[in-house]
Amino acid sequence: xxxxxxxxxxxxxxxESHWYRFWEESGFFHADQTSSKPPYSVVIPPPNVTGQLxxxxxxxxxxQDILCRYKRLKxxxxxxxxxxxxxxxxxxxxxxxxxxxxxLTRYDIGREAFLERVxxxxxxxGGIIINQLKRLGASCDWSRERFTMDEGLSQAVRQVFVSLxxxxxxxRGRRMINWCPRCMTALANIEVEGExxxxxxxxxxxxxxxxxxxxxVATTRPETMLGDTAVAVNPQDNRYKGLAGxxxxxxxxxxxxxxxxxxxxxxxFGTGALKVTPAHxxxxxxxxxxxxxxxxxxxxxxxxxxxxxxxYAGMDRFACRKQILKDLEKGGWLVKTEPHTxxxxxxxxxxxxxxxxxxxxxxxxxxxxxEKAIEAVKEGKTRIVPAKWANDYFNWMENLEDWCISRQIxxxxxxxxxxxxxxxxxxxxxxxxxxxxxxxxxxxxxxxDVLDTWFSSGLWPFSTLGWPDKTAELEKFYPTSALVTAFDxxxxxxxxxxxxxxxxxxxxxxxxxxxxxLVRDADGHKMSKxxxxxxxxxxxxxxxxxxxxxxxxxxxxxxxxxxxxxEERIEGYKHFVNKIWNAARLLxxxxxxxEGPAEVPEKPTGLAHRWILSRLQRVAADTADSLDNYYxxxxxxxxxxxLWHEYCDxxxxxxxxxxxxxxxxxxxxxxxxxxxxxxxxxxxxxxxMPFITEEIWQRxxxxxxxxxxxxxxxxxxxxxxxxxAEEQMETVMAVIVAVRNIxxxxxxxxxxxVDVVCLSDRDAHLxxxxxERRTISDLARVSNLTIARASETPKPGQAAGTVVANMEVFxxxxxxxxxxxxxxxxxxxxxxxxxxxSMTSRKLSNDDFLQKAPDEVIEKEREKNARLSEKIEKLxxxxxxxxxxxxxxxx
RNA sequence: AGGCACGUAGCUCAGUGGGAGAGCGCUACCUUGACGCGGUAGAGGCCGACGGUUCGAAACCGUCCGUGCCUACCA
Numbered sequence: 022x023x024x025x026x027x028x029x030x031x032x033x034x035x036x037e038s039h040w041y042r043f044w045e046e047s048g049f050f051h052a053d054q055t056s057s058k059p060p061y062s063v064v065i066p067p068p069n070v071t072g073q074l075x076x077x078x079x080x081x082x083x084x085q086d087i088l089c090r091y092k093r094l095k096x097x098x099x100x101x102x103x104x105x106x107x108x109x110x111x112x113x114x115x116x117x118x119x120x121x122x123x124x125l126t127r128y129d130i131g132r133e134a135f136l137e138r139v140x141x142x143x144x145x146x147g148g149i150i151i152n153q154l155k156r157l158g159a160s161c162d163w164s165r166e167r168f169t170m171d172e173g174l175s176q177a178v179r180q181v182f183v184s185l186x187x188x189x190x191x192x193r194g195r196r197m198i199n200w201c202p203r204c205m206t207a208l209a210n211i212e213v214e215g216e217x218x219x220x221x222x223x224x225x226x227x228x229x230x231x232x233x234x235x236x237x238v239a240t241t242r243p244e245t246m247l248g249d250t251a252v253a254v255n256p257q258d259n260r261y262k263g264l265a266g267x268x269x270x271x272x273x274x275x276x277x278x279x280x281x282x283x284x285x286x287x288x289x290f291g292t293g294a295l296k297v298t299p300a301h302x303x304x305x306x307x308x309x310x311x312x313x314x315x316x317x318x319x320x321x322x323x324x325x326x327x328x329x330x331x332x333y334a335g336m337d338r339f340a341c342r343k344q345i346l347k348d349l350e351k352g353g354w355l356v357k358t359e360p361h362t363x364x365x366x367x368x369x370x371x372x373x374x375x376x377x378x379x380x381x382x383x384x385x386x387x388x389x390x391x392e393k394a395i396e397a398v399k400e401g402k403t404r405i406v407p408a409k410w411a412n413d414y415f416n417w418m419e420n421l422e423d424w425c426i427s428r429q430i431x432x433x434x435x436x437x438x439x440x441x442x443x444x445x446x447x448x449x450x451x452x453x454x455x456x457x458x459x460x461x462x463x464x465x466x467x468x469x470d471v472l473d474t475w476f477s478s479g480l481w482p483f484s485t486l487g488w489p490d491k492t493a494e495l496e497k498f499y500p501t502s503a504l505v506t507a508f509d510x511x512x513x514x515x516x517x518x519x520x521x522x523x524x525x526x527x528x529x530x531x532x533x534x535x536x537x538x539l540v541r542d543a544d545g546h547k548m549s550k551x552x553x554x555x556x557x558x559x560x561x562x563x564x565x566x567x568x569x570x571x572x573x574x575x576x577x578x579x580x581x582x583x584x585x586x587x588e589e590r591i592e593g594y595k596h597f598v599n600k601i602w603n604a605a606r607l608l609x610x611x612x613x614x615x616e617g618p619a620e621v622p623e624k625p626t627g628l629a630h631r632w633i634l635s636r637l638q639r640v641a642a643d644t645a646d647s648l649d650n651y652y653x654x655x656x657x658x659x660x661x662x663x664l665w666h667e668y669c670d671x672x673x674x675x676x677x678x679x680x681x682x683x684x685x686x687x688x689x690x691x692x693x694x695x696x697x698x699x700x701x702x703x704x705x706x707x708x709x710m711p712f713i714t715e716e717i718w719q720r721x722x723x724x725x726x727x728x729x730x731x732x733x734x735x736x737x738x739x740x741x742x743x744x745x746a747e748e749q750m751e752t753v754m755a756v757i758v759a760v761r762n763i764x765x766x767x768x769x770x771x772x773x774x775v776d777v778v779c780l781s782d783r784d785a786h787l788x789x790x791x792x793e794r795r796t797i798s799d800l801a802r803v804s805n806l807t808i809a810r811a812s813e814t815p816k817p818g819q820a821a822g823t824v825v826a827n828m829e830v831f832x833x834x835x836x837x838x839x840x841x842x843x844x845x846x847x848x849x850x851x852x853x854x855x856x857x858x859s860m861t862s863r864k865l866s867n868d869d870f871l872q873k874a875p876d877e878v879i880e881k882e883r884e885k886n887a888r889l890s891e892k893i894e895k896l897x898x899x900x901x902x903x904x905x906x907x908x909x910x911x912x
Numbered sequence: 913a914g915g916c917a918c919g920u921a922g923c924u925c926a927g928u929g930g931g932a933g934a935g936c937g938c939u940a941c942c943u944u945g946a947c948g949c950g951g952u953a954g955a956g957g958c959c960g961a962c963g964g965u966u967c968g969a970a971a972c973c974g975u976c977c978g979u980g981c982c983u984a985c986c987a
Contacts, residue, residue, distance in 0.1 A: 409916075606947075708937075771942045873967045
């Protein structure tokens with residue numbers, strides 16, 4: 022990082038790693054719990070410890086980093102807590118796959134050895150995603166990095182479990198749950214993903230035992246018939262009147278099962294007769310409870326047919342389906358097969374089809390917890406942004422079923438419950454008990470199940486701050502300020518944090534929840550490795566730089582709309598990074614030897630200076646407003662526009678001559694203000710583009726000091742807002758654009774300087790143009806600029822002209838003016854104007870409008886109308902002249 | 913089935929009742945001492961359709977069409 026002039030190209034790779042290390046070593050990410058500054062805290066949605074940074078993380082963490090860096094610049098004591106999630110099933114799967122490569126299963130090596138392998142794995146690979154977050158520029162307080170299986174967090178988990186158990190909110194019971202035969206564990210309902218599958222509806226004939234006919238049932242899962250213990254019909258169904266209470270013969274099996282009547286059965290669906298398999302279907306299980314039916318389990322935990330399946334025992338559930346169908350057909354029981362698509366539950370971790378299963382599991386009664394969580398959002402204690410997600414939140418919270426929290430895997434927080442082998446007493450406690458409190462036996466065995474991963478992540482906002490101890494961190498930083506997440510874990514995670522936070526901290530875990538978009542590919546599809554449409558953020562950072570990636574994600578982060586991202590769009594923002602770099606190059610070249618200061622004078626003079634300073638104040642205000650309201654796209658857009666199209670395109674172009682010119686005073690003012698504005702822009706941009714802004718900041722010394730991370734966010738200074746300068750600048754720009762426009766349309770070569778005549782009768786305009794003579798001449802490439810009173814000056818004939826701000830602007834085109842093309846150009850312009858004019862005229866002749874519209878709107882419309890009318894008149898006169906000249910030329 | 917979004921320039925999309933906008937792409941011209949990852953100018957729109965509210969609608973309301981997503985116990 023040598024001083025002096027900037028290299029021609031921005032070398033982001035070197036810059037990024039250098040400054041990240043510098044920030045970390047300087048302790049800028051560290052939060053001080055004893056600070057007197059107001060707190061701002063965020064906890065990271067902990068990525069899975071098995072994870073690789075994907076584009077969704079990149080967005081999520083970029084937005085959090087923007088908020089954190091912004092608040093630091095605003096003077097807050099900012100804590101961003103990082104960490105990873107042990108991700109029970111996901112991580113266990115990864116290590117099991119590794120074992121499988123050696124031909125082993127976890128059962129071969131046993132629980133302890135297996136857990137050792139997982140910890141080893143974590144030690145080796147767990148840091149990968151952390152380093153990737155650093156690469157992204159995340160300004161987390163790494164001294165507070167947490168892992169959900171850390172000792173402290175595990176302690177919190179145990180305490181929460183014991184407390185909920187003691188208050189009766191955790192219980193153990195035998196209930197229907199969703200089971201993944203691949204992961205070999207129970208799942209919570211939310212962990213099951215419904216997916217439309219094209220299957221078939223099989224119509225199967227169940228003969229009546231009486232011999233008088235048969236009932237035809239319809240099913241998508243014929244293999245479960247082996248466990249049928251009834252057939253149900255709707256009591257209102259005339260087709261089946263009088264059948265309830267009779268017995269039917271279960272095909273193949275030969276068992277006699279009853280026909281029952283229940284209003285649950287839909288008459289319109291299938292045949293209106295439903296086979297009932299209580300052991301393998303949620304609804305059938307309900308029927309069993311109501312009608313006291315037998316439960317016959319024919320599929321086991323591995324998805325294999327049980328002994329109860331008779332001849333089919335030992336077959337895989339899907340192989341069994343095929344075989345059953347063959348056998349049914351052979352026996353003449355299969356009446357009909359029709360195509361049928363329906364939703365089938367899949368495991369969210371391994372995507373295998375889940376199996377409803379009756380099982381002894383641990384549950385949380387969520388109703389009482391959910392009520393408080395609903396109330397907190399209704400009362401505004403936690404605000405969900407955008408608000409539309411609040412509806413989904415309420416809807417979900419109001420329809421919660423008890424949460425199955427036990428998992429039959431090994432990697433996770435082992436449930437702190439012990440069973441007495443003597444008397445079967447259950448002891449739930451923080452520590453392993455020595456003996457059974459009931460029978461004093463010392464033969465106790467700990468529950469082998471572990472807790473759902475989301476149980477521990479639900480505690481994340483306070484467990485990471487040291488709970489259950491009363492720490493200074495909790496005191497200072499809880500409740501946290503904002504939680505940033507995608508909607509897909511709103512229920513998994515946010516809802517659980519709300520419930521747990523309210524229960525154990527008696528306060529909401531965060532004041533605001535910002536729900537951002539999902540990143541999709543350019544065609545709007547979900548990115549997935551199997552589809553091959555993933556955009557790898559790491560690769561993007563390699564190719565275009567971290568700042569470009571972050572800016573692209575931010576610019577697309579519109580509330581309530583998913584992001585369609587393509588590589589070209591990231592590449593596009595690399596151009597913006599390049600633009601900043603080059604603006605800085607220009608500036609730094611001209612700051613050499615300049616002693617400063619880079620400050621705004623008490624009373625800035627010079628139109629361009631006043632204008633850019635005024636615009637800067639508005640941009641600073643817009644920027645802050647955008648970030649305060651999570652309008653990330655607006656934040657990015659405002660700065661993009663300001664830096665490129667105002668600071669570079671106009672301001673720097675205008676002050677360049679001051680840099681090169683002889684007027685020392687003008688040179689000083691230009692350097693001073695140009696540097697001041699650049700410095701402000703850098704700070705405004707720093708939250709989204711931390712690296713290049715720090716790099717330029719450092720190179721701008723002594724006009725900057727320290728690190729940009731120690732700077733203050735520019736306040737919008739009302740005294741510098743200068744509407745007069747803005748208006749005048751607009752007029753000057755309009756004149757320049759008008760000349761350029763004519764040059765372009767009349768095909769005047771850019772290198773060729775032209776003579777321009779500006780005519781007005783307003784003193785203010787004449788004075789303004791006179792003052793800005795040099796700027797107009799430079800930017801419009803004018804050799805002789807004539808500024809004169811319209812009433813006293815003949816209009817040039819050999820010229821193309823237009824009207825801006827009531828001024829007539831002529832570009833002298835002696836001998837080269839083509840009267841015909843000038844006529845065409847004028848007609849085209851007149852066409853547009855006349856259309857506008859007729860619209861405003863119509864409005865102004867509408868009595869309703871004049872009566873009901875607000876005065877200021879009417880006034881605005883009147884002004885516009887007058888302006889248009891005058892312009893049209895002048896252009897029409899011009900057109901007449903051109904026509905005249907055309908004729909002259911022809912004759 | 914229900915719910916929620918979204919239909920604006922070729923593409924991707926901003927747009928918070930009174931001027932239809934941006935980026936990319938396209939066309940023309942330009943090695944003007946920061947940048948060709950650039951400059952200047954230009955073309956390109958019945959704002960999905962039809963109604964309604966309003967002095968005034970791309971925006972608000974309704975219906976329809978199209979596209980996504982989420983939820984649900986029709987086996």
